[in-house]
Amino acid sequence: MSETRFPVLTPETMNEEQRAVADAIQSGPRGAGLRGPFNALLRSPQLCDLVQRVGAYVRFGSSIPAPLNELAICMAGRKWGAQYEFYAHRRLGIDAGLNPTILDAIALGRRPADMSADETLVYEFVSELLSTGQVSDRSYNPVLDRFGARGAMDLVGAVGYYSLVSMVLNVAQVPLPEGETPPLKPL
Numbered sequence: 001m002s003e004t005r006f007p008v009l010t011p012e013t014m015n016e017e018q019r020a021v022a023d024a025i026q027s028g029p030r031g032a033g034l035r036g037p038f039n040a041l042l043r044s045p046q047l048c049d050l051v052q053r054v055g056a057y058v059r060f061g062s063s064i065p066a067p068l069n070e071l072a073i074c075m076a077g078r079k080w081g082a083q084y085e086f087y088a089h090r091r092l093g094i095d096a097g098l099n100p101t102i103l104d105a106i107a108l109g110r111r112p113a114d115m116s117a118d119e120t121l122v123y124e125f126v127s128e129l130l131s132t133g134q135v136s137d138r139s140y141n142p143v144l145d146r147f148g149a150r151g152a153m154d155l156v157g158a159v160g161y162y163s164l165v166s167m168v169l170n171v172a173q174v175p176l177p178e179g180e181t182p183p184l185k186p187l
Helices: 016-026 045-060 066-079 083-095 100-107 117-132 137-172
Strands: none
Touching: 016 045, 045 137, 066 083, 066 100, 066 117, 066 137, 083 100, 083 137, 117 137
16 A cells, blocks of 8 residues: 555655654654654644654653553554554564564454563553543552553553554555565454
8 A cells, every 4th residue: 555645745845834843853752754644744734743742752751661661552553453553663662672472462452471560550551441441440550559640641641642643544544664564464
């Protein structure tokens, strides 16, 4: 599938507001390039700027340790069937130290086996949030005890942000890199 809904913008085809936001994205912690949702989001530069700033926090400033944050991100990508999202963050999760078998189970819509105590806390919290839109005390309190109120909110932020990103990627039909196999099968 090609990215035909939102053809790739170049500095020459961007307006001034789009160029300013693109420059902010590329000079931030993500580095060069407008990967993932940003080419599509630039159609609404103000929204794109706000989204990219939230995303920079969720990815690079969260109080949740990177492997656990990536677990939550991949779970959101799986929920929304976002191939690009899951593909990109599976790799980032493994690089951060997450066991690939956990992500393989998530891709199949299954509860992973052999999770650490922290992975289990995050899995339970995020699973409940994604399936019901709420989190019971049974899932909330252990996260609060382990990561504090900030950590609980950072997990909600990661799930919410990456749900938005997943939807943008799906609507924009952002393709995987050439030659890559879609990691998610229909459930």
